Amino acid sequence: MKTREKIIQTALDFFNKKGYANVGVREIARSLGISPGNLSYHFSKKEDILFVLAKQHSLTNDQSFEDFLEKEATLENFLVLMMSILKSQYLHRGALLELSLIAADIQTDDRLNYTETSRRRQATLKNILELLATNGHLKASASDIQFLISFLKLFARFSMQEAFLLDSFREEKEVISYYLNMLAIQMALFATAKGKRSIERFRSKYLTE
Amino acid sequence: MKTREKIIQTALDFFNKKGYANVGVREIARSLGISPGNLSYHFSKKEDILFVLAKQHSLTNDQSFEDFLEKEATLENFLVLMMSILKSQYLHRGALLELSLIAADIQTDDRLNYTETSRRRQATLKNILELLATNGHLKASASDIQFLISFLKLFARFSMQEAFLLDSFREEKEVISYYLNMLAIQMALFATAKGKRSIERFRSKYLTE
DNA sequence: GTCTATAAGACGATAGAC
DNA sequence: GTCTATCGTCTTATAGAC
Numbered sequence: 001m002k003t004r005e006k007i008i009q010t011a012l013d014f015f016n017k018k019g020y021a022n023v024g025v026r027e028i029a030r031s032l033g034i035s036p037g038n039l040s041y042h043f044s045k046k047e048d049i050l051f052v053l054a055k056q057h058s059l060t061n062d063q064s065f066e067d068f069l070e071k072e073a074t075l076e077n078f079l080v081l082m083m084s085i086l087k088s089q090y091l092h093r094g095a096l097l098e099l100s101l102i103a104a105d106i107q108t109d110d111r112l113n114y115t116e117t118s119r120r121r122q123a124t125l126k127n128i129l130e131l132l133a134t135n136g137h138l139k140a141s142a143s144d145i146q147f148l149i150s151f152l153k154l155f156a157r158f159s160m161q162e163a164f165l166l167d168s169f170r171e172e173k174e175v176i177s178y179y180l181n182m183l184a185i186q187m188a189l190f191a192t193a194k195g196k197r198s199i200e201r202f203r204s205k206y207l208t209e
Numbered sequence: 210m211k212t213r214e215k216i217i218q219t220a221l222d223f224f225n226k227k228g229y230a231n232v233g234v235r236e237i238a239r240s241l242g243i244s245p246g247n248l249s250y251h252f253s254k255k256e257d258i259l260f261v262l263a264k265q266h267s268l269t270n271d272q273s274f275e276d277f278l279e280k281e282a283t284l285e286n287f288l289v290l291m292m293s294i295l296k297s298q299y300l301h302r303g304a305l306l307e308l309s310l311i312a313a314d315i316q317t318d319d320r321l322n323y324t325e326t327s328r329r330r331q332a333t334l335k336n337i338l339e340l341l342a343t344n345g346h347l348k349a350s351a352s353d354i355q356f357l358i359s360f361l362k363l364f365a366r367f368s369m370q371e372a373f374l375l376d377s378f379r380e381e382k383e384v385i386s387y388y389l390n391m392l393a394i395q396m397a398l399f400a401t402a403k404g405k406r407s408i409e410r411f412r413s414k415y416l417t418e
Numbered sequence: 419g420t421c422t423a424t425a426a427g428a429c430g431a432t433a434g435a436c
Numbered sequence: 437g438t439c440t441a442t443c444g445t446c447t448t449a450t451a452g453a454c
Binding site for chain 2: 428429430431432433
Protein backbone atom coordinates (compact mmCIF):
# COMPACT_ATOMS: atom_id res chain seq x y z
CA MET A 1 0.00 0.00 0.00
CA LYS A 2 1.23 3.47 -0.85
CA THR A 3 2.14 5.79 2.01
CA ARG A 4 -0.70 8.13 1.15
CA GLU A 5 -3.20 5.27 1.41
CA LYS A 6 -1.66 4.09 4.65
CA ILE A 7 -2.00 7.58 6.15
CA ILE A 8 -5.67 7.75 5.21
CA GLN A 9 -6.38 4.34 6.68
CA THR A 10 -4.45 4.90 9.90
CA ALA A 11 -5.94 8.35 10.40
CA LEU A 12 -9.46 6.95 10.09
CA ASP A 13 -8.67 4.22 12.60
CA PHE A 14 -7.44 6.82 15.09
CA PHE A 15 -10.34 9.20 14.44
CA ASN A 16 -12.84 6.41 15.03
CA LYS A 17 -11.08 5.34 18.20
CA LYS A 18 -10.18 8.65 19.83
CA GLY A 19 -12.02 11.36 17.95
CA TYR A 20 -10.51 13.75 15.42
CA ALA A 21 -9.53 16.49 17.87
CA ASN A 22 -7.69 14.04 20.12
CA VAL A 23 -5.45 12.69 17.39
CA GLY A 24 -2.26 14.52 16.47
CA VAL A 25 -0.50 14.33 13.15
CA ARG A 26 2.65 13.32 15.03
CA GLU A 27 0.77 10.36 16.45
CA ILE A 28 -0.36 9.16 13.03
CA ALA A 29 3.14 9.51 11.65
CA ARG A 30 4.72 7.70 14.61
CA SER A 31 2.31 4.78 14.34
CA LEU A 32 3.22 4.41 10.65
CA GLY A 33 6.93 4.71 11.30
CA ILE A 34 7.24 7.76 9.10
CA SER A 35 8.30 11.31 9.93
CA PRO A 36 5.87 14.17 10.54
CA GLY A 37 7.56 15.98 7.68
CA ASN A 38 6.73 13.13 5.36
CA LEU A 39 3.11 13.20 6.44
CA SER A 40 3.12 16.92 5.74
CA TYR A 41 4.35 16.16 2.26
CA HIS A 42 1.25 14.07 1.57
CA PHE A 43 -1.25 16.16 3.55
CA SER A 44 -0.19 19.69 4.27
CA LYS A 45 -3.11 20.17 6.66
CA LYS A 46 -4.68 17.72 9.08
CA GLU A 47 -8.07 18.86 7.81
CA ASP A 48 -7.17 17.64 4.33
CA ILE A 49 -7.23 14.06 5.57
CA LEU A 50 -10.73 14.70 6.87
CA PHE A 51 -11.95 15.90 3.51
CA VAL A 52 -10.46 12.93 1.70
CA LEU A 53 -12.28 10.61 4.10
CA ALA A 54 -15.55 12.50 3.61
CA LYS A 55 -15.07 12.33 -0.15
CA GLN A 56 -14.42 8.61 0.11
CA HIS A 57 -17.67 8.19 2.01
CA SER A 58 -19.56 10.28 -0.52
CA LEU A 59 -18.23 8.26 -3.46
CA THR A 60 -19.15 5.01 -1.72
CA ASN A 61 -22.68 6.31 -1.35
CA ASP A 62 -22.82 7.29 -5.01
CA GLN A 63 -21.94 3.72 -5.85
CA SER A 64 -24.65 2.38 -3.51
CA PHE A 65 -27.25 4.55 -5.22
CA GLU A 66 -26.10 3.41 -8.64
CA ASP A 67 -26.32 -0.21 -7.55
CA PHE A 68 -29.89 0.34 -6.41
CA LEU A 69 -30.95 2.02 -9.63
CA GLU A 70 -29.71 -0.93 -11.67
CA LYS A 71 -31.99 -3.28 -9.78
CA GLU A 72 -35.76 -3.53 -9.50
CA ALA A 73 -37.25 -0.76 -7.34
CA THR A 74 -38.47 -2.83 -4.40
CA LEU A 75 -38.55 -2.03 -0.70
CA GLU A 76 -36.19 -4.93 -0.11
CA ASN A 77 -33.62 -3.38 -2.43
CA PHE A 78 -34.24 0.03 -0.89
CA LEU A 79 -33.39 -1.37 2.53
CA VAL A 80 -30.26 -2.95 1.06
CA LEU A 81 -29.33 0.50 -0.22
CA MET A 82 -29.81 2.03 3.21
CA MET A 83 -27.81 -0.80 4.75
CA SER A 84 -24.86 0.08 2.50
CA ILE A 85 -25.14 3.72 3.48
CA LEU A 86 -25.24 2.92 7.18
CA LYS A 87 -22.20 0.66 6.84
CA SER A 88 -20.23 3.44 5.21
CA GLN A 89 -21.44 5.84 7.91
CA TYR A 90 -20.19 3.43 10.54
CA LEU A 91 -16.86 3.03 8.80
CA HIS A 92 -16.28 6.78 8.52
CA ARG A 93 -17.94 7.81 11.78
CA GLY A 94 -14.89 9.47 13.29
CA ALA A 95 -14.53 11.74 10.28
CA LEU A 96 -18.23 12.46 9.72
CA LEU A 97 -18.72 13.38 13.35
CA GLU A 98 -16.01 16.00 13.14
CA LEU A 99 -17.29 17.28 9.83
CA SER A 100 -20.48 18.44 11.56
CA LEU A 101 -18.39 20.84 13.57
CA ILE A 102 -16.82 22.71 10.73
CA ALA A 103 -20.17 22.98 9.02
CA ALA A 104 -19.92 26.71 8.52
CA ASP A 105 -16.70 26.30 6.57
CA ILE A 106 -18.02 23.35 4.63
CA GLN A 107 -20.75 25.24 2.89
CA THR A 108 -18.39 27.63 1.16
CA ASP A 109 -15.67 25.07 0.69
CA ASP A 110 -15.20 23.64 -2.75
CA ARG A 111 -13.38 20.49 -1.74
CA LEU A 112 -16.78 19.03 -0.93
CA ASN A 113 -19.66 20.73 -2.65
CA TYR A 114 -21.72 19.95 0.37
CA THR A 115 -24.96 21.80 -0.21
CA GLU A 116 -25.03 20.73 -3.84
CA THR A 117 -24.46 17.09 -2.92
CA SER A 118 -27.24 17.10 -0.33
CA ARG A 119 -29.59 18.75 -2.81
CA ARG A 120 -28.76 16.08 -5.36
CA ARG A 121 -29.23 13.31 -2.81
CA GLN A 122 -32.61 14.67 -1.83
CA ALA A 123 -33.76 14.71 -5.46
CA THR A 124 -32.52 11.13 -5.93
CA LEU A 125 -34.33 10.07 -2.79
CA LYS A 126 -37.55 11.62 -4.05
CA ASN A 127 -37.21 9.78 -7.35
CA ILE A 128 -36.65 6.51 -5.57
CA LEU A 129 -39.68 6.92 -3.33
CA GLU A 130 -41.87 7.82 -6.30
CA LEU A 131 -40.52 4.79 -8.12
CA LEU A 132 -41.46 2.62 -5.16
CA ALA A 133 -44.95 4.13 -5.27
CA THR A 134 -45.47 3.44 -8.98
CA ASN A 135 -44.13 -0.07 -8.48
CA GLY A 136 -46.89 -0.71 -5.97
CA HIS A 137 -44.61 -0.97 -2.93
CA LEU A 138 -45.55 2.31 -1.29
CA LYS A 139 -48.95 3.91 -0.94
CA ALA A 140 -47.76 7.44 -0.32
CA SER A 141 -49.21 10.81 -1.25
CA ALA A 142 -46.98 13.70 -2.26
CA SER A 143 -46.96 14.98 1.33
CA ASP A 144 -46.22 11.48 2.64
CA ILE A 145 -43.19 11.40 0.39
CA GLN A 146 -42.10 14.80 1.66
CA PHE A 147 -42.36 13.48 5.20
CA LEU A 148 -40.39 10.34 4.37
CA ILE A 149 -37.67 12.46 2.80
CA SER A 150 -37.41 14.55 5.97
CA PHE A 151 -37.20 11.40 8.03
CA LEU A 152 -34.65 9.71 5.80
CA LYS A 153 -32.41 12.77 5.72
CA LEU A 154 -32.27 12.88 9.50
CA PHE A 155 -31.98 9.12 9.75
CA ALA A 156 -29.22 8.67 7.20
CA ARG A 157 -27.16 11.52 8.55
CA PHE A 158 -27.37 10.97 12.29
CA SER A 159 -28.31 7.44 13.25
CA MET A 160 -24.69 6.30 13.34
CA GLN A 161 -23.75 9.35 15.34
CA GLU A 162 -26.37 8.45 17.92
CA ALA A 163 -24.93 4.96 18.11
CA PHE A 164 -21.42 6.29 18.46
CA LEU A 165 -22.49 8.79 21.08
CA LEU A 166 -24.53 6.58 23.35
CA ASP A 167 -23.24 3.07 22.86
CA SER A 168 -19.74 3.23 21.53
CA PHE A 169 -19.12 -0.26 22.86
CA ARG A 170 -21.57 -2.02 20.54
CA GLU A 171 -20.60 -4.09 17.54
CA GLU A 172 -21.21 -2.84 14.02
CA LYS A 173 -23.65 -5.63 13.22
CA GLU A 174 -25.74 -4.95 16.29
CA VAL A 175 -25.87 -1.22 15.62
CA ILE A 176 -26.77 -1.60 11.96
CA SER A 177 -29.50 -4.12 12.77
CA TYR A 178 -31.08 -1.81 15.31
CA TYR A 179 -31.38 1.05 12.86
CA LEU A 180 -32.42 -1.07 9.89
CA ASN A 181 -35.20 -2.51 12.00
CA MET A 182 -36.32 0.99 12.92
CA LEU A 183 -36.26 1.98 9.27
CA ALA A 184 -38.19 -1.13 8.22
CA ILE A 185 -40.97 -0.27 10.66
CA GLN A 186 -41.15 3.30 9.38
CA MET A 187 -41.32 2.24 5.75
CA ALA A 188 -43.93 -0.41 6.56
CA LEU A 189 -46.24 2.36 7.77
CA PHE A 190 -46.48 3.54 4.16
CA ALA A 191 -46.14 0.17 2.43
CA THR A 192 -48.72 -1.75 0.42
CA ALA A 193 -49.27 -5.46 1.08
CA LYS A 194 -46.76 -6.14 -1.69
CA GLY A 195 -44.34 -3.69 -0.11
CA LYS A 196 -44.73 -5.31 3.30
CA ARG A 197 -43.86 -8.70 1.84
CA SER A 198 -40.78 -7.17 0.27
CA ILE A 199 -39.76 -5.73 3.64
CA GLU A 200 -40.24 -9.15 5.23
CA ARG A 201 -37.94 -10.68 2.65
CA PHE A 202 -35.28 -8.18 3.65
CA ARG A 203 -35.88 -8.86 7.32
CA SER A 204 -35.53 -12.61 6.96
CA LYS A 205 -32.36 -12.26 4.90
CA TYR A 206 -30.53 -9.64 6.96
CA LEU A 207 -32.17 -9.07 10.32
CA THR A 208 -32.49 -12.53 11.80
CA GLU A 209 -30.27 -13.60 14.65
CA MET B 210 -24.37 40.35 35.66
CA LYS B 211 -21.53 38.54 37.38
CA THR B 212 -18.38 37.83 35.38
CA ARG B 213 -19.02 34.12 35.56
CA GLU B 214 -22.48 34.53 34.05
CA LYS B 215 -21.14 36.83 31.36
CA ILE B 216 -18.52 34.27 30.41
CA ILE B 217 -21.13 31.54 30.06
CA GLN B 218 -23.38 33.70 27.91
CA THR B 219 -20.63 35.02 25.67
CA ALA B 220 -19.10 31.58 25.25
CA LEU B 221 -22.44 30.15 24.13
CA ASP B 222 -22.88 32.96 21.60
CA PHE B 223 -19.46 32.25 20.14
CA PHE B 224 -19.94 28.46 20.15
CA ASN B 225 -23.23 28.85 18.30
CA LYS B 226 -21.71 31.20 15.78
CA LYS B 227 -18.32 29.61 15.10
CA GLY B 228 -18.31 26.19 16.68
CA TYR B 229 -16.60 25.19 19.93
CA ALA B 230 -13.25 24.20 18.44
CA ASN B 231 -12.98 27.46 16.53
CA VAL B 232 -13.41 29.65 19.59
CA GLY B 233 -10.40 30.36 21.80
CA VAL B 234 -10.54 31.27 25.47
CA ARG B 235 -8.51 34.38 24.57
CA GLU B 236 -11.24 35.41 22.15
CA ILE B 237 -13.98 35.09 24.75
CA ALA B 238 -11.92 37.03 27.29
CA ARG B 239 -11.07 39.78 24.80
CA SER B 240 -14.70 40.24 23.82
CA LEU B 241 -15.60 40.65 27.51
CA GLY B 242 -12.71 43.02 28.17
CA ILE B 243 -11.19 40.70 30.76
CA SER B 244 -7.85 38.91 30.80
CA PRO B 245 -7.40 35.25 29.84
CA GLY B 246 -6.06 34.69 33.34
CA ASN B 247 -9.27 35.98 34.82
CA LEU B 248 -11.31 33.66 32.65
CA SER B 249 -9.14 30.82 33.85
CA TYR B 250 -9.94 31.80 37.40
CA HIS B 251 -13.64 31.19 36.73
CA PHE B 252 -13.20 28.19 34.44
CA SER B 253 -9.87 26.46 34.76
CA LYS B 254 -10.59 24.38 31.66
CA LYS B 255 -12.38 25.44 28.49
CA GLU B 256 -14.30 22.17 28.67
CA ASP B 257 -15.80 23.24 31.98
CA ILE B 258 -17.79 25.95 30.22
CA LEU B 259 -19.17 23.27 27.93
CA PHE B 260 -20.35 21.16 30.83
CA VAL B 261 -22.05 24.09 32.51
CA LEU B 262 -23.94 24.80 29.29
CA ALA B 263 -24.92 21.16 28.93
CA LYS B 264 -26.12 21.10 32.53
CA GLN B 265 -28.14 24.25 31.90
CA HIS B 266 -29.80 22.55 28.95
CA SER B 267 -30.49 19.42 30.93
CA LEU B 268 -32.10 21.35 33.77
CA THR B 269 -34.28 23.27 31.31
CA ASN B 270 -35.47 19.96 29.92
CA ASP B 271 -36.23 18.62 33.38
CA GLN B 272 -38.46 21.63 33.89
CA SER B 273 -40.22 21.05 30.55
CA PHE B 274 -40.98 17.46 31.51
CA GLU B 275 -42.32 18.55 34.90
CA ASP B 276 -44.55 21.11 33.22
CA PHE B 277 -45.97 18.43 30.97
CA LEU B 278 -46.68 16.01 33.79
CA GLU B 279 -48.71 18.65 35.64
CA LYS B 280 -51.05 19.02 32.70
CA GLU B 281 -53.45 16.62 31.01
CA ALA B 282 -51.71 13.98 28.92
CA THR B 283 -52.80 15.03 25.44
CA LEU B 284 -50.93 14.96 22.15
CA GLU B 285 -51.25 18.74 22.02
CA ASN B 286 -49.42 19.07 25.33
CA PHE B 287 -46.90 16.48 24.24
CA LEU B 288 -46.06 18.57 21.19
CA VAL B 289 -45.76 21.62 23.43
CA LEU B 290 -43.26 19.64 25.52
CA MET B 291 -41.25 18.74 22.43
CA MET B 292 -41.37 22.36 21.32
CA SER B 293 -39.74 23.43 24.59
CA ILE B 294 -37.06 20.81 24.17
CA LEU B 295 -36.32 21.85 20.61
CA LYS B 296 -36.06 25.48 21.67
CA SER B 297 -33.50 24.63 24.31
CA GLN B 298 -31.65 22.49 21.77
CA TYR B 299 -31.55 25.43 19.43
CA LEU B 300 -30.31 27.74 22.15
CA HIS B 301 -27.50 25.41 23.20
CA ARG B 302 -26.72 23.95 19.78
CA GLY B 303 -23.07 25.04 19.68
CA ALA B 304 -22.38 23.29 22.97
CA LEU B 305 -24.42 20.15 22.32
CA LEU B 306 -22.76 19.61 18.98
CA GLU B 307 -19.34 19.55 20.58
CA LEU B 308 -20.51 17.36 23.41
CA SER B 309 -21.08 14.55 20.92
CA LEU B 310 -17.39 14.49 20.26
CA ILE B 311 -16.19 13.95 23.77
CA ALA B 312 -18.86 11.32 24.25
CA ALA B 313 -16.39 8.65 25.18
CA ASP B 314 -15.04 10.77 28.00
CA ILE B 315 -18.51 11.80 29.09
CA GLN B 316 -19.66 8.31 29.91
CA THR B 317 -17.18 7.95 32.70
CA ASP B 318 -17.38 11.59 33.71
CA ASP B 319 -19.37 12.46 36.81
CA ARG B 320 -20.00 16.12 36.00
CA LEU B 321 -22.86 14.96 33.80
CA ASN B 322 -24.17 11.52 34.57
CA TYR B 323 -24.88 11.14 30.91
CA THR B 324 -25.87 7.52 30.55
CA GLU B 325 -28.00 7.68 33.66
CA THR B 326 -29.79 10.80 32.44
CA SER B 327 -30.56 9.29 29.05
CA ARG B 328 -31.82 6.11 30.69
CA ARG B 329 -34.09 8.19 32.92
CA ARG B 330 -35.32 10.23 29.95
CA GLN B 331 -36.15 7.09 28.03
CA ALA B 332 -38.18 5.71 30.93
CA THR B 333 -40.05 9.01 31.26
CA LEU B 334 -40.74 9.00 27.54
CA LYS B 335 -42.15 5.50 27.74
CA ASN B 336 -44.44 6.51 30.60
CA ILE B 337 -45.68 9.49 28.66
CA LEU B 338 -46.45 7.46 25.55
CA GLU B 339 -48.28 4.85 27.60
CA LEU B 340 -50.21 7.65 29.29
CA LEU B 341 -51.20 8.98 25.89
CA ALA B 342 -52.39 5.50 24.95
CA THR B 343 -54.55 5.06 28.04
CA ASN B 344 -55.94 8.54 27.51
CA GLY B 345 -57.19 7.48 24.09
CA HIS B 346 -54.80 9.68 22.12
CA LEU B 347 -52.54 6.99 20.78
CA LYS B 348 -53.40 3.55 19.45
CA ALA B 349 -50.03 1.98 19.89
CA SER B 350 -48.94 -1.55 20.74
CA ALA B 351 -45.93 -2.21 22.94
CA SER B 352 -43.74 -2.56 19.85
CA ASP B 353 -45.19 0.64 18.37
CA ILE B 354 -44.19 2.43 21.55
CA GLN B 355 -40.70 0.97 21.30
CA PHE B 356 -40.46 2.28 17.75
CA LEU B 357 -41.69 5.73 18.77
CA ILE B 358 -39.11 5.87 21.54
CA SER B 359 -36.36 5.05 19.04
CA PHE B 360 -37.64 7.74 16.75
CA LEU B 361 -38.02 10.35 19.46
CA LYS B 362 -34.53 9.72 20.84
CA LEU B 363 -32.99 10.31 17.44
CA PHE B 364 -35.30 13.21 16.73
CA ALA B 365 -34.79 15.04 20.01
CA ARG B 366 -31.05 14.63 19.98
CA PHE B 367 -30.21 15.45 16.38
CA SER B 368 -32.86 17.47 14.61
CA MET B 369 -31.34 20.78 15.68
CA GLN B 370 -27.92 19.54 14.68
CA GLU B 371 -29.23 18.79 11.22
CA ALA B 372 -30.63 22.30 11.02
CA PHE B 373 -27.36 23.79 12.20
CA LEU B 374 -25.34 21.68 9.81
CA LEU B 375 -27.32 22.19 6.64
CA ASP B 376 -29.14 25.47 7.02
CA SER B 377 -27.35 27.59 9.54
CA PHE B 378 -28.87 30.67 7.96
CA ARG B 379 -32.46 29.88 8.91
CA GLU B 380 -34.36 31.59 11.71
CA GLU B 381 -35.20 29.73 14.90
CA LYS B 382 -38.94 29.94 14.28
CA GLU B 383 -38.63 28.48 10.81
CA VAL B 384 -36.41 25.64 11.98
CA ILE B 385 -38.60 24.72 14.94
CA SER B 386 -41.75 24.78 12.80
CA TYR B 387 -40.19 22.44 10.24
CA TYR B 388 -39.32 19.84 12.84
CA LEU B 389 -42.53 20.16 14.85
CA ASN B 390 -44.47 19.59 11.67
CA MET B 391 -42.42 16.48 10.96
CA LEU B 392 -43.06 15.25 14.49
CA ALA B 393 -46.79 15.97 14.25
CA ILE B 394 -47.02 13.81 11.13
CA GLN B 395 -45.12 10.98 12.81
CA MET B 396 -47.33 11.04 15.90
CA ALA B 397 -50.48 11.24 13.76
CA LEU B 398 -49.55 7.86 12.25
CA PHE B 399 -50.23 6.31 15.64
CA ALA B 400 -53.00 8.65 16.81
CA THR B 401 -56.67 7.92 17.41
CA ALA B 402 -59.33 10.27 16.00
CA LYS B 403 -59.26 12.05 19.35
CA GLY B 404 -55.48 12.24 19.20
CA LYS B 405 -55.57 13.63 15.66
CA ARG B 406 -57.91 16.41 16.78
CA SER B 407 -55.51 17.22 19.60
CA ILE B 408 -52.63 17.43 17.13
CA GLU B 409 -54.69 19.75 14.93
CA ARG B 410 -55.27 22.03 17.89
CA PHE B 411 -51.52 22.25 18.38
CA ARG B 412 -51.00 22.87 14.68
CA SER B 413 -53.52 25.72 14.54
CA LYS B 414 -52.04 27.34 17.64
CA TYR B 415 -48.34 27.07 16.88
CA LEU B 416 -47.71 26.06 13.28
CA THR B 417 -49.76 28.54 11.27
CA GLU B 418 -48.01 31.25 9.34
C1' DG C 419 9.36 10.26 -2.04
C1' DT C 420 11.26 10.36 2.19
C1' DC C 421 13.89 12.10 5.76
C1' DT C 422 15.80 15.50 9.69
C1' DA C 423 15.63 19.88 11.67
C1' DT C 424 13.60 23.76 12.94
C1' DA C 425 10.82 27.90 13.36
C1' DA C 426 6.37 30.50 13.68
C1' DG C 427 2.14 31.13 15.74
C1' DA C 428 -1.98 29.75 18.41
C1' DC C 429 -3.79 27.38 21.92
C1' DG C 430 -5.01 25.79 26.85
C1' DA C 431 -3.36 26.22 31.18
C1' DT C 432 -0.67 27.94 35.28
C1' DA C 433 2.14 30.93 38.61
C1' DG C 434 2.46 34.73 41.23
C1' DA C 435 1.81 39.84 42.02
C1' DC C 436 -1.76 43.14 43.26
C1' DG D 437 -11.21 38.85 41.44
C1' DT D 438 -8.27 40.47 38.31
C1' DC D 439 -4.08 41.10 36.22
C1' DT D 440 0.63 40.07 33.48
C1' DA D 441 3.89 36.87 32.12
C1' DT D 442 5.10 32.48 30.82
C1' DC D 443 5.16 27.37 29.98
C1' DG D 444 4.36 23.35 27.16
C1' DT D 445 2.12 21.48 23.30
C1' DC D 446 -0.08 21.50 19.16
C1' DT D 447 -0.53 22.44 13.95
C1' DT D 448 1.53 24.32 10.11
C1' DA D 449 5.28 25.57 7.15
C1' DT D 450 9.89 25.61 5.20
C1' DA D 451 14.74 24.42 4.09
C1' DG D 452 17.82 21.16 2.60
C1' DA D 453 20.07 16.28 2.52
C1' DC D 454 19.37 11.64 0.62
